Amino acid sequence: MTKTADGDHADVLIVGAGQAGLQAALSLREEGFAGSIRLVGEEPMLPYQRPPLSKGFVQGTASADSLVLRPRSLLDELRVDIHCDARATAIDRARQELVLLDGRRLAYGHLVLATGSRARRWNGPGAELDGIMYLRSMTDAAALKERLGQACNVVVVGAGFIGLEFASVVAKAGLAVNVVEAADRPMARCVTPTMSALFRQWHEEAGIAMHFGARLAAIEGKAGQVAGVRLDDDRLLPADIVLIGIGGIANDELAAQAGLAVDSGVVVDELLLTEDPAISAIGDCASHPNVFAGARMRVESVQNAIDQGRTVAARLAGKPLPYRAVPWFWSDQGSLKLQMAGLVAQTDRLIEIGSRHERRFSLLAFRDGVFAGAETVNRPADNMLARRILAKPVPLGFAEAEAAGFDLKALAAAAPA
Amino acid sequence: MPTITFVRPDGERIAVEAGNTESVMLAAVGRQVAGILGECGGSMTCATCHVFVAPEWLDRLPPMSAAEDELLDATATERGHNSRLSCQIPLSEALDGLVVELPEMQI
Ligand SMILES: Cc1cc2nc3c(=O)[nH]c(=O)nc-3n(C[C@H](O)[C@H](O)[C@H](O)COP(=O)(O)OP(=O)(O)OC[C@H]3O[C@@H](n4cnc5c(N)ncnc54)[C@H](O)[C@@H]3O)c2cc1C
Numbered sequence A: 001m002t003k004t005a006d007g008d009h010a011d012v013l014i015v016g017a018g019q020a021g022l023q024a025a026l027s028l029r030e031e032g033f034a035g036s037i038r039l040v041g042e043e044p045m046l047p048y049q050r051p052p053l054s055k056g057f058v059q060g061t062a063s064a065d066s067l068v069l070r071p072r073s074l075l076d077e078l079r080v081d082i083h084c085d086a087r088a089t090a091i092d093r094a095r096q097e098l099v100l101l102d103g104r105r106l107a108y109g110h111l112v113l114a115t116g117s118r119a120r121r122w123n124g125p126g127a128e129l130d131g132i133m134y135l136r137s138m139t140d141a142a143a144l145k146e147r148l149g150q151a152c153n154v155v156v157v158g159a160g161f162i163g164l165e166f167a168s169v170v171a172k173a174g175l176a177v178n179v180v181e182a183a184d185r186p187m188a189r190c191v192t193p194t195m196s197a198l199f200r201q202w203h204e205e206a207g208i209a210m211h212f213g214a215r216l217a218a219i220e221g222k223a224g225q226v227a228g229v230r231l232d233d234d235r236l237l238p239a240d241i242v243l244i245g246i247g248g249i250a251n252d253e254l255a256a257q258a259g260l261a262v263d264s265g266v267v268v269d270e271l272l273l274t275e276d277p278a279i280s281a282i283g284d285c286a287s288h289p290n291v292f293a294g295a296r297m298r299v300e301s302v303q304n305a306i307d308q309g310r311t312v313a314a315r316l317a318g319k320p321l322p323y324r325a326v327p328w329f330w331s332d333q334g335s336l337k338l339q340m341a342g343l344v345a346q347t348d349r350l351i352e353i354g355s356r357h358e359r360r361f362s363l364l365a366f367r368d369g370v371f372a373g374a375e376t377v378n379r380p381a382d383n384m385l386a387r388r389i390l391a392k393p394v395p396l397g398f399a400e401a402e403a404a405g406f407d408l409k410a411l412a413a414a415a416p417a
Numbered sequence B: 001m002p003t004i005t006f007v008r009p010d011g012e013r014i015a016v017e018a019g020n021t022e023s024v025m026l027a028a029v030g031r032q033v034a035g036i037l038g039e040c041g042g043s044m045t046c047a048t049c050h051v052f053v054a055p056e057w058l059d060r061l062p063p064m065s066a067a068e069d070e071l072l073d074a075t076a077t078e079r080g081h082n083s084r085l086s087c088q089i090p091l092s093e094a095l096d097g098l099v100v101e102l103p104e105m106q107i
């Protein structure tokens, strides 16, 4: 095995230098992998964390530099050969080569796809207008932040996490903000109806106007600039910025064009391996069998990116283990820190601890009599404890939780029954 | 440039020149100090950046927020009176020489 990426060959080639790709490289070295590692990414800067983009970064409290995940000096020391500004355009599976936009061909022993996801675009009337924004990359966020300085009216399309985080920043800055959502409640795919209702109320109290069951008919403009958002009931919401936050699409084209199976994401097995034994996929782009969901799914979260990066690195270093990490997530919306552990959307029984009036409480969710996860608001310890309970080999039954008075600390410390 | 010393549970000491990073957590992950994970990137969500601060340094750190205090109640290694989340300790020249111990476990 070569020690450094030698010429055009790397023992492990990772495409997509984001949260997951970087983690795979770091974990390979932690696992003692001695071969050559190359990390190729299309963005101009070193791998950075995205969560602050819709929070502190647009607000102006976090600098671009502070989001960089690891300094170049560390990557050099760990012999991770990183190429920024390098977009991959094809995989030649027969020759085990990745083809770059500039024509270079990089040979690999193993290829890890960590290409993430991109924002779903608005393709309806007005899509070409200036002032329609997306929030996915540092470039997007910098443009959005700059425009915000001159804006008066903001419309956010989509009441998901990114949309609501951004709307909270906008409201705090004292600008008018309308949120338009096709579903009947915010964050409908990921949180319980109880939590949706509370967040709706709290955001409205903070001055965010929310419109549910509302569909866009068109984005209207004046002289090429966004002027407003027309809803299908003919209402017009004035806007000089429209942020589209209607979800992500997996960057799975490289895999699809190389003949690998894709299903709204690169299809992998529980080892995160595609049908080609020389190609894995991790992070936002990977459609994987998720034990907590009991189904194949794609997850867009820091947790999923980090834990899948670790899982693939362990396998490549000779310790294959299936991906079974407990899902967790956070979303900071103004002064509300929402956190999730496990998957709570499909649950049949909720227990509330703490005080919702003080905006410090948790919902413990049970499904078929078994603890499925927790949603917490401004109670970060509950989230950690819930994760620890979910990580145990034996699920926590409702009766046992009730007998312990739903004391998460005691339940997390208890030996498995 | 402040130098920070991380002491592993087995007593091994790792001195890190913190450069111009913004927190003790970032100084540690920037040098791949095993034992500091910093999974949430400093968003006070993961508690994988837990450290025990050497007693003589405790009073010289900025005070902790209520949220940090609460999260420390749920660390993988039980907290002590000198526990902090290293992502919540901003770096400055005044911290040159800081010594922190690493916990047995972060997850
Ligand atoms: C605004 C925002 C806020 C978020 N907030 C949170 C949060 O609060 N909590 C949370 O848990 N998660 C949050 N997330 C989600 C989290 O950031 C992602 O799930 C995570 O970054 C996924 O890591 P990844 O490596 O799979 O993808 P990414 O980090 O997106 O990295 C993929 C990289 O691959 C590059 N790439 C794609 N195609 C190619 C190609 N052909 N050639 C070369 N390079 C390519 C991309 O440009 C990108 O740099 C947020 C995401 C966004 C956008």
Ligand code: FES
Pocket: B025, B037, B038, B039, B040, B041, B042, B043, B044, B045, B046, B047, B048, B049, B085, B086, B087, B088
């Ligand atoms: S890095 Fe996550 S709490 Fe400090």
